[in-house]
Amino acid sequence: MDQTFEKRKKVILDFMSDDLYVPMKAKEIAVILQIPGEQRSELKEVLDALVAEGKISISKRGKYSREHAVRLKGIFQANARGFGFVTPEDGSGDVFISEENLCGAFQGDEVEFIITGTPSGRRREGKIVRIVSHTVVKVVGMYEKCRSYGFVRPDNQRYLNDIYIPEGKEMGAVTGHKVVVELFSYGGEHMKPEGRITEIIGHINDPGTDILSVVMDYGIPHEFPEKVLNQAERVGKDVSDADCAGRKDLRSVRMVTIDGEDAKDLDDAVSVEKAGENYLLGVHIADVTNYVQERSALDKEALKRGTSVYLADRVIPMLPEKLSNGICSLNAGEDRLALSCIMTIGPAGEIIGHEIAETVIRVDRRMSYTGVAAVLAGDRKAQEEHGEFVPMIFLMKELSDRIRERRGKRGSIDFDFPETKVILDEKGKPVDIRPYERSDATKIIEDFMLMANETVAEEYYWRELPFLYRTHDEPDEEKIRKFSTFINNFGYHIHIRNEVRPKEIQQLLGRIEGTPEEAMISRLALRSMRQARYTPENTGHFGLAAKYYTHFTSPIRRYPDLQIHRIIKENLRGRMNEERIAHYAEILPSVAEQCSSRERTAEEAEREVEKMKKAEFMRDHIGEEFEGVVSGVTKWGIYVELPNTVEGLVHVSDMRDDHYEFLEDRYELAGQHTGKVYKLGQTVRVRVTDADKLQRTVAFECV
Template identity: 35%
Template structure:
């Protein structure tokens, strides 16, 4: 009798069925298979019809499908039409992405799948707030050549509460958001004011999101206090950007059993590196140590060990701790405090590579040639014991200054440190040969007095010890990316794209005016940038050229697709070295551990789609942290300058716009705006390519990188703005003949008159216009 063949179901045809079976007790077809099926059917499908196509009939299966479709809709993979049918979101018709608001009321949609941003007019922004997610359709091109979009559906609201200043009018409250990307005021009914006073900083929960006809409505949930109170700037930033601060109860329960020591059973099966002279090298005020290094000479080069805290042994996928770490995305470092990605028991305890204590680690074991190339590498789990907690200054004092006391104290470690320094020289030379860009930028640190007021702002100085650790971390990150690419496992990469066509064109025009040329044609390489920077060293405008080169490049992001790192000149790059403070590093650790147990892409916890969404999320939390810390720094700098109104300072022009010039003050690293109306007695033409303003009559030029002397005119703490005016004693007289004012006005819309008009002349002009209107009206009547 012939053997009967079972008919294949959708579960059998799904190539990701193994992964789904590992994740769920009763698996249904994967997201990928659902997308394939909808693409194959090429028509909107209601849930019932789709369930039939997927061979799902039980109540349990149907409920699982409903949840999956809702999740796919929330993530922007699908959109539901008015008849309840599910459609694929694609780059041609419907585009899903995140909304980026602008302080002038309009906004942009940044597509999830990449590509250019889409313009959202103020009318479209009525139903949206900054950081919402939406599906839009392209409706045309505006007068500036930008693709313009219309909102189809709001997928996810990015703001559930808003922090701002409360204003009371006739018993009704209005909260003006501190985040200037949110231009809509939050209306607060009188019953929901919670005794908050006029002008106080408050937190308002949004109870009704904006619509085409109504503003967002909220209620006061917290009164922060007066806006000048000490520490208010950080409290405001935390709430403005909705940074998670408190640990959920589920997380507290999960970490309650953790102690200070690594259990003996956790050390079993790991490579024992406790006798190796591994050391941590960090800043003097660092509290969490997530990397340790060791170096020894070999016949054809060096063996470098980069040991990274094994966070993945404590943070399990899907746990409450993992969900909270993912939500945070990264630690946030404010001038007065840190919001960690992981609880202190892990970040400063079990995961921190503290000296003379056993710790679990992930090791990148590298063999580096005499030319500075990675000859081979391998990764493994280990247990280690840091032999010393060293600071950057201590290492520099030993290796460069030869400090006798420190050298004697760390005599057993000194040979390894010298090998590390020798290796650094080789890696740094290799970096130059490779053509990596080395921009010379200045970072600052804000110092407080006992009353939590800004005492001074100082630059952070980097020495060779900083660069030693930087090169070691770069090598480990490159090795991790190479491994993941070679094994074809879905992963998160750190991508940095080269210059876009429009920015490249502007850059070349700017360089052409300086008789300079960027090699490389239409697609310049990193080395072309590096060579140009090297060639202008010593020029008085070198800082100007570096600034323009830097601004021509894109921001680095996380993505599931490897696109290389332009700035570092690496074909592939991933973040592996900081899992205590960056979630993408934790994902890379999990991927490498999956490979260590001979795992494959099919049974990996994360799909390509999962990682793409995760990359977008982590890039977003990184931007969120940058914006929050920038807000705090701006607030503190404004506060610092409030008692310096009228004082004179020397500075350098850091940006030129059609409405004025931004100047950074020397030695105190505070910047402010000299508005174009403060550039007296002339009309000024804005040249965006040359980054300059040129006086029509005087011929005076204000250009990026120029030095100038300014006076502090005003400080606005609410808007975080500082206004400067030129030092009148330093302003030169006009040295060029006057040209036709009428002709110049036709040249550019950026031309602005600076000559004040007397009140008599204004009244005379008004009477003249009124007379013309009357004459025109009489003429019309006669006709």
């Protein structure tokens, strides 16, 4: 039967390959090929199979034609509303896939697809023709018992269907358990995916289960293998005289750490002195590579994780706590091994000279951002508490201002959006949410770290050694042109010649500062930017207007920093021979790709936890009214952000005073009868109508 079916497919394909063939319906094909009436249902099966394989296509009028489109490969990303997108492997823009063209694709699948059209002014549209491989093996969700079987409702809304759990595959789970499901069938057009439960995370009401579910859904390793823990225990010994041999001894240099009050992994210390009219700035970074040797169990686990992940109630570290909070943490009063970048900086904030050295240091005082900011604000009590360090703090501020001014002159873009601080009680319930603003203290450390990162990147670029850079490409041309057109509505413009320069964006942000449209235009400018990533090639950092940039300052929590520390140390020790150069040239592309990927995963998990806790917090505020700012405008409604950074949607179906039309070029929703307009940056008053912790959404209505 299969052979006959395949022969019929070949006959149809040969028939359609004729140069004289024109699109025609199944009935017309049957007549020309002299297929009897009783076999025409079989012909339809053959035609439908060829359509599903992408070898022929069918028009809206039911006419079949030979498919000559080029097949491309990419990764499928589903949308909760039923459609999806494919990210092509060639790096070109995402392709829209309508619900009828999914071909049964599952979130994360590697697929083959064809381009079916490019509507004017919109993204390309396509059709999936083959599933190459399934990349998602495990899914996290909530189990629901149903007679002898059960279902798991996935936490991630991109998994469009519940997962069927046959009898005997539920591992003792009961309704309300958060579980991990291993898929053994991905379903089809009329079938749900099927799987077996492999782990019970906990009951939905148990403290911490919600966040742990997000961690496991994103595949973030949250426990260290015993082998890794044992190795950390062995290497995490106190600094000995032998460890200090051959290192520059900076233990007599006054230096401090400045971090958040609850930080435990302190991987950077700073020292500042005046040398005539110049400044001597030392940025001293924990020498993690002394304890994490290449190819060791610790190293492989660190690369696998790529980064530490900071969530509302926990930190999932890249390295075991024995190292990250122990011997690698620059704790005050204790000898520590470091890699130091000591820079001589002129009165205009320019680098005059620098030295990169292996050092041994001893931090004199642990300081907090809050304490340093209070000193700079003139708080008497804070100044008395910091005593002899107060002059150093003011010297830091003086140098920071000069560095920042110089960076601003070259066009560095400074997006100053508040971060969110979620306060949880002992049961993991959010009791407060507030914006976490940058202070003068955080800016000081930021400026010093940026200076060290640029200095190290420039030196190793000119040394022409294999290296990892932190790069940020120029904005997408189409996005920046749309942005330019939009801001013209408000009387602003940016010059776009063959390219846009960061100084143009920076000057625009300066012009809108303090205006009603500041938040709106700043957000749109940020959205037009590309994502920064790690690469072995130095292509510069657009946002910082920097020709050379790397990540040197956080090897406890970022693997790229750890990687370049190895290269720097081998170079300082004269070991960077041809063999080692070839070794790093070979491994760095995959290291860069892994680190960029893990960084994106960590950021997504952090965002999801934040959204979940915000929705949980707003459950207690349903019915209450707040003033907020329109932060997004779409055809399905407006997003409104409250002062505490919670964002919710006012759906068009809840805008009952008029019928609203989406004006895409102006980012506005306009009422057709009342003339009422909602636009980005506008202040509105809203009432909370719903908050769904599982969906991680908040719903508003305008009042």
